[in-house]
Amino acid sequence: MMLEIMRVAWRSVKANKMRSFLTMLGIIIGVMAVVLSSAIGMSAKNGVTSRIESLGSNVLTIMPGSTSVGGVNQGYGSASTLTISNATAIQQDDPDVAMTAPLVSHSAQVVFGANNTNTAIEGTNQNYPAIKDVSMAQGSFFTSEDVSKAANVAVLGSQVEQTLFSGTGVNPVGQTIDIAGIPFTVIGVAASQGASGFENENDAIAIPVTTEQNLLTGSDTVNEILASAKSANVMNQAQLEIESTLRVLHQLSPSTADDFQIINQATILSALSGVTQILTDLLDGISAISLLVGGIGIMNIMLVSVTERTREIGIRKAIGARRSVILTQFLLESLGLSLSGAVIGLLLGTAGALTVGAVSHTGNLLSPGAMILAVIFSILIGLVFGVYPARKAANLKPIDALRYE
Amino acid sequence: MTVLLEIHQLVRTYQVGGQEIRALSGVNLTIQRGEYVAIMGPSGSGKSTMMNMIGCLDVPSSGTYRLDGYDVSRLSDDELAILRNQKIGFVFQNFNLLPKTTALENVELPMLYAGISPRERRQRAMEALERVGLAERMHNRPNELSGGQQQRVSIARALVNKPVLLLADEPTGALDSHTTEEILQLFADLHAQGNTIVLVTHEPEVGRRAKRIIRFRDGRVESDTANDMEIKQPVAAAEAIRQGQDGGSR
Ligand SMILES: Nc1ncnc2c1ncn2[C@@H]1O[C@H](COP(=O)(O)OP(=O)(O)OP(=O)(O)O)[C@@H](O)[C@H]1O
Ligand SMILES: [Mg+2]
Numbered sequence: 001m002m003l004e005i006m007r008v009a010w011r012s013v014k015a016n017k018m019r020s021f022l023t024m025l026g027i028i029i030g031v032m033a034v035v036l037s038s039a040i041g042m043s044a045k046n047g048v049t050s051r052i053e054s055l056g057s058n059v060l061t062i063m064p065g066s067t068s069v070g071g072v073n074q075g076y077g078s079a080s081t082l083t084i085s086n087a088t089a090i091q092q093d094d095p096d097v098a099m100t101a102p103l104v105s106h107s108a109q110v111v112f113g114a115n116n117t118n119t120a121i122e123g124t125n126q127n128y129p130a131i132k133d134v135s136m137a138q139g140s141f142f143t144s145e146d147v148s149k150a151a152n153v154a155v156l157g158s159q160v161e162q163t164l165f166s167g168t169g170v171n172p173v174g175q176t177i178d179i180a181g182i183p184f185t186v187i188g189v190a191a192s193q194g195a196s197g198f199e200n201e202n203d204a205i206a207i208p209v210t211t212e213q214n215l216l217t218g219s220d221t222v223n224e225i226l227a228s229a230k231s232a233n234v235m236n237q238a239q240l241e242i243e244s245t246l247r248v249l250h251q252l253s254p255s256t257a258d259d260f261q262i263i264n265q266a267t268i269l270s271a272l273s274g275v276t277q278i279l280t281d282l283l284d285g286i287s288a289i290s291l292l293v294g295g296i297g298i299m300n301i302m303l304v305s306v307t308e309r310t311r312e313i314g315i316r317k318a319i320g321a322r323r324s325v326i327l328t329q330f331l332l333e334s335l336g337l338s339l340s341g342a343v344i345g346l347l348l349g350t351a352g353a354l355t356v357g358a359v360s361h362t363g364n365l366l367s368p369g370a371m372i373l374a375v376i377f378s379i380l381i382g383l384v385f386g387v388y389p390a391r392k393a394a395n396l397k398p399i400d401a402l403r404y405e
Numbered sequence: 406m407t408v409l410l411e412i413h414q415l416v417r418t419y420q421v422g423g424q425e426i427r428a429l430s431g432v433n434l435t436i437q438r439g440e441y442v443a444i445m446g447p448s449g450s451g452k453s454t455m456m457n458m459i460g461c462l463d464v465p466s467s468g469t470y471r472l473d474g475y476d477v478s479r480l481s482d483d484e485l486a487i488l489r490n491q492k493i494g495f496v497f498q499n500f501n502l503l504p505k506t507t508a509l510e511n512v513e514l515p516m517l518y519a520g521i522s523p524r525e526r527r528q529r530a531m532e533a534l535e536r537v538g539l540a541e542r543m544h545n546r547p548n549e550l551s552g553g554q555q556q557r558v559s560i561a562r563a564l565v566n567k568p569v570l571l572l573a574d575e576p577t578g579a580l581d582s583h584t585t586e587e588i589l590q591l592f593a594d595l596h597a598q599g600n601t602i603v604l605v606t607h608e609p610e611v612g613r614r615a616k617r618i619i620r621f622r623d624g625r626v627e628s629d630t631a632n633d634m635e636i637k638q639p640v641a642a643a644e645a646i647r648q649g650q651d652g653g654s655r
Contacts, residue, residue: 320566325518
């Protein structure tokens, strides 16, 4: 009997194909939006996670504090409070810090033969590749000895290497380039890196910080200090240790604020992921509204259907259909509409999610949880919005229904 | 003969725009099993209203109606549905077949609501269609059948649950004289097989085929006559029969 009622309901859905499809549209869009929004959310999350991983999850960046010029705050990094010796002290004194690398940055004109470019010259030490997770494409990074001797050696970022050496056919390692008119020997080329962090490290040249100091800046101050914690778990301890070490070194009284800032990049990125969360919440809201509107559409069409088929209902009742039979028939019909819509929406959403995953290289973005939720929600919508029309049909008096023109 | 239905002081009123219309005002009627009754009378006299009452499609405003032992005015909507399904077969003037549904499926429908298994349903529906001479058209939909054929399908549907009462409200109203004759022959056969038939008609030649003619006027029974060709004074004969019935039912 149930099977028969189901067939009758399904036949009626099929009989008005276009109308049924339009009715389902709200549900289709809603379910699609649920699947897609969870995919986009997951894509953003995966992206953030992989960025955090590429940053090295245990890196802290120490920046100088702000200075005020005529009462105008110049922003973080404007003071010159950090020095190379600060970096050394942090590495030696703070138990949870694995290593540090000072960073001095200037731009300068670089020349090799007929090629030249203006690029960032980053003075740092031998720890830089380990902290930043830089690997070498050719040659090697400079050593602590190069740093202590203030050797004129340079490691090129991949983009700089392209600019200076493409078309020359020579192996950059061992060549001499001019940086701000001073000859340097190229000892290595870094492998190309994704744009992690805030600068483009491919368009930069690394030289020993001591050399940069001697030749280019003439001062002990650095733009920033990179510090790596012993592990990702001790990031907060490392941060506190660095803060107290620097406060002592900078002779700050307890009432004065830090003249430096420690940036935990993982924290920044997780704040970023909070933003993407808001985005997906918004999408979820839109899908919920779409499902609701879809439900109202179903109710509307079901009411039309009940009116159109008043006579049919009358005939069925006259020959013995009970209330429950009519009720079930119309409920199943609205359920059939919402479920078909959900299935189509699921297929479209899945296709969309796979596309997003393929385009953004963030892997498989299908969330079974979201899919099941969307389907259950659609079923509920079909039932809730189907009840009123179905009850209306079931409560029709047989003579009134038969007499209906 | 046993009493099939008994109607006593039955009233049905309609409220139309604050005004009360008495479609039936105090009808008394008894019908025995196996009778072939024609209800006649002018338009608006309450014939269809009476048929709806007898068919349990409607309930009386007052008065009593007993069908095969059940007090209809006391039954719930669902119980009425069951009663219609089990006891009554309807034949309508406009056939009232489900569109987009084959003849066979239309005939199966009452058995579906009776909870009969698909196999038996199919079997019995085919037999019923054979009985009305439509075996070869059972996979056609109503719009592929002539009026007479559609009416035969609806007769098959009315018979398939073996009802105690076959009700037909102007069953030949939409048919030509030739087809009318076919349908009337079918009714005559069914009557001969022992079925109880009540039909409403305007046409004297249709009413003539019944064994008893009840005339309505203004919501009341005006006359109730036996239609026996051998009896020259039908009113007297009907009177005699009615007296006999009254004796039997009280
Ligand atoms: N649903 C209704 N609402 C209001 N009045 C009704 C309703 N149904 C019937 N009536 C009234 O009841 C009276 C009897 O109607 P009914 O349909 O029983 O007549 P009938 O004898 O079948 O007429 P006809 O021969 O034209 O079919 C009429 O006056 C009609 O207007
Ligand atoms: Mg009528």
